[in-house]
Amino acid sequence: MAATALCAAAATEAAAQTPPQDSLVLNQQLQLGDVFSHQTINVVDAQDQVTAETSAQGNAASGAVENGSITVQSGQDMRGDATARTDVALGGDTWGEVNVTTQAGGNYLAVSAYDADLTTDAVQSNTGGLVGAVTEIGDSSARLHAGGSVAASAISNTVALYGEGSLLQGDIDQTNAATVRSFSRIQSQYIPAAATVTADAVGNAVAATGVQTSGQDLSIIQSSTGDFLEADASANAGNAWDLAARARATANQAVLNNQGGSVVVASAQDNSSFVRAAALTTAYDYGRAEAYARGAANELSVGNNDVYVEIDNNQFNAGGVDVSATFSGTNGYDVYVGAEAVGNAVTGYACSECPGYLEANNVQTNNGSVSAQTSTTVAGSNRAVITGANAVGNSATFYVSRPTH
Template sequence: MARLAPTRLAGTIAATALCVAAAAEASAQAQPQDRGLVLNEQLNLGDVIAGQRLNVVNVSDNVAVSNAAMGNALVGGADGRAVDVRSTQDTQGAVVADTALTLRGETGRVNSLTQARGNYLAGTAVNTGIDVDAAQTLDGAVTARSRIEETGARLIHGGYMSSDAIGNTVALGGGGTAAARGAVTGRADQTSSGEIYAETEARFTYAPAQTAFASQASANAVQATSTPNAHQDLSVRQSASGAGVTAWTGVWAGNAWDIAARSRAASNQAAFYNQGGSLVVDVDQQNEAEAQSRTELSSYDFGAAYATAEAVGNEVHAGNNDIYVSIDNAQMNTGGVTASAGFTGQNGYDAYVGANAAGNAVTGFACSDCGGDLNARNVQTNMGDVRATATTTINGWGRNVVAGSNAVGNTASFYVTRP
């Protein structure tokens, strides 16, 4: 009998261990914290260049051009199962996207999009959560250029042409249902010391349809958008220095019926939009770079002409179409900020010219119909020169001229509003 006791004990221990192991496995499978994991590390040391050259004659329908250059890119998403993203991106080489259009004769609608980005991260979560820890560093120059070179071009159906140069980009999105809510959480740390330059130029004879030209330059950009049944809790740190952030749009036309030229330069920008959950953001922005936006529009004969320029050192937008918003915002601008817009015409009807410049800007809002609860802590310091100039010249006759310019060191707006 003495020999049987150890056997029973060993069997009991083995059975108990097996049950514990099975329970642990079942428990692990049922845990809601069972999440996917993405580990990303990207380093780009070389120059990245994308070019488009079009030479066309009498294209009756559409001329569509897409041109993009990126140093580092990470794109992904999750559906039903949460994911953690841990990413480091570093671009030290130049990133250039260049588009040149030679349009001869009569051309249909022209659509040209040119984008240059140093580091890019995009992530989405549907019916689940995404947690991001992203670090982006840019030392190289980022340049986006597009132009219409043929001065005799006739844009019979109008069109749209844009150039976007952005150093670092983080774009996040989330959404869910009442049973499976979404969440966008984490942090983004962006540093840019390279020159950021966006340029759009066009010279043509005739455009009897709506035509628009735009340029946008930004050193660091974060955007998070949540659809119903989701919430956000994000921390963002942005630092911009280097040779400058410049957006330039120049358009010269002979006869344009409805024409617009726009430019926008923002060293650091962060935008958060939410619906169906809480919005909690913590933002720290530091800008030392010169932010310059310049628009020059000229049309000898014109119907409606719009020339606008916007420049800002640091910018934050946080809006929630739900109850709760919490904003902790700190902004320091030591770089100069300049916005200049001008229009010159001979004979026409309506001219609209506007220039807006700000050292630091923040806007936050919540939904009043939801019982909005908005909490904000805001610290803004501007040490740079801020200038806005609007110039309008009509050499012959016109009907309406509306012009305005606005320059401000620090501006903050917090409110509770209807959807």
Template sequence: MCVMLAGVATSQTVPSQGSNDQLNLGDINAEQTLNVVTAEDVSAPTTAGGNTFGMTVYGADGGLTSNQDNRGGVLAHGVVNVSDSMGVATVTSTAVGNSGTATAAAGTLTGFMVQTNTGAVTARSQIEGETAQAGDVVESSLAAGNSQGLTLNNGSMGARVSQNNQADVAADGGAIIQYVAGTAVVAGTAAGNNIDLNGANQSAARVITDQNNGAANVTATQFTAYGNSNTTVTAATASGNNLNAANTGPLLDVASHQYNTAYVRAQAQETSYEFGSAQATAYGVGNSVMAGNYGPGLVLDNVQVNDGGGVEVIASFEGNNGYDAGASATAIGNAVTGYVCNQCSGTMNATNSQSNNVDVSARSTITMGGGGRSIVGVATATGNNASFSVTNSGH
């Protein structure tokens, strides 16, 4: 999950030391409604952020200290009402309490970043077209209490990222459309804390991350209803803490510490009376880490504790007649994946500690009133899951 807000200030020339201190106390609301009869192209991006900040070093060395504190509620809500038809529709709602980016391109960046969110964060996207037809539809709702991006391009980075979220995070939405002629993808992603590291072109990174999610709820709920549809996907993803680190270069060194006490819920529900291909997918996890290096070295020290409210995941599809239908629900307390590409006698040094102390449940339901060609339902619930692999290049 990469949740970066538009309008983040970056520069190609920066001082050797950057310092950022941001405090937001007010509520931040971004709302829009589009009332459409007939249109070829409909675009409705809605973005809200408590604090946003970005720093880039290019061909130079730099240091960064950033402290972001959001205490106000953050809401992004986009609605499209269509009565007749629309060719292509893109509806996105993005809400983040604190959003930061740090980039090292052909240089070295050393950073210390702290993000604290205590304001409720909600992203909601809706398409209301009970009597309308659509060609291709892409609708997304993205919500995060804290989100930090780390980017390297032939660069090196040493970073300490500390995230603390204490407020509810929700990514809600859905669509009602009479007829979908093309492809409709409706998705929602919610995270209490999120970190994305992307390194390319022989980069190297050493990072220490501390993520604490003490919110009551982190939820992603998506509901769709179609009369007749060609290809549709309804997806919901919810995570208390999420870290995704992928690098191409000599070294990726990650020390990750995650603690979640929130109730995590992901629900994807779809109905289509007649359908070609329909899929409802829901994924929920208390703590999640993925660290991979397409290069010779990976060091991973992972500690995860999932406590408090538990994880509940629901995926359901209901239709009358069609071809291929599926519903997949995956619920995990703690998940970690580490991989390294063994190009130059590469090695992995991984240490893992996981503790899940709460209930984890996954439920998948498919209901058919008539006939179908392929009907597939999957439900998977796991307390702790760890996977580590060393492979040759290209595998």
């Protein structure tokens, strides 16, 4: 009897030490309070670079798997505000590059797979009041000799998947009920170098990338019901050599890129939020100046540099989309101003040299107003002015070709 019991105990211990074939991650996160961060920087006559990063995130989870398989079951619930702000006062001459980034997010999940199978079951919900990011740089006397980059990004829900020689599969469900705002501005007297100001606001974002014989089989559901999403970029200088303001606002966004395997996606996007994107560039004297803004209620992009793509897309928009791009200057060379607004947009492509095969089932309904406006003022003389404004209710593009063709 004792020998039998000992053998049974040894067998039980050995079984307990034997790992299962599939790894399992169970993640549950709930954020009830507000999350905020703020930096204030005062610099006079900086001899080298000025770099600052500010971020505020409600829930975040990340992981990776290699040479195996993993199932990730994740639930993230954000109920507070997430706000980040960076204020940088630059006096006199700044000789190094100025790079300032401000990021605010509600829920974030990122998982990578390397020669493995990844199954993701992710649910993200943001019912907080605000996801906001603000970046303000310089003053009217600031001279930024090396230029730089100024950015503000606010994203309510994010799921990012990456695979190398892997299969990415599973279900993603995102709901945004928060207001999402980003504002980025630079004020200066003189910038004899390239300087860009960007603002991005997104309600729900999914990004899936597969390389080296990877495949994707995903189901994506996105809903945005917050009051509005707004991205505002403003670039201003007395004299600028290469100055650009770029703003992008999207309620629901899913971008899938793959190579080396098939891509199958079923996507449903529903938006009732108001979407606004505005870009403003001003310069008395300028070399190259740009103001570009893009706004979209629902946007799906599926691309595969391999044979097979299958898309089942359903998009519904009841919110307005308002996009504006403005330039004002006196004397200079080249001006580029563009505004793009779309209610529902889907793009799908497969490799044409494989040869590729694409199958798409597309349903789009737009019930919101869509507007794109540009305004360009040149008070003195310049060389070229190139402008464009494009507004579309529903846009669907499917082709069998490489993205560069």
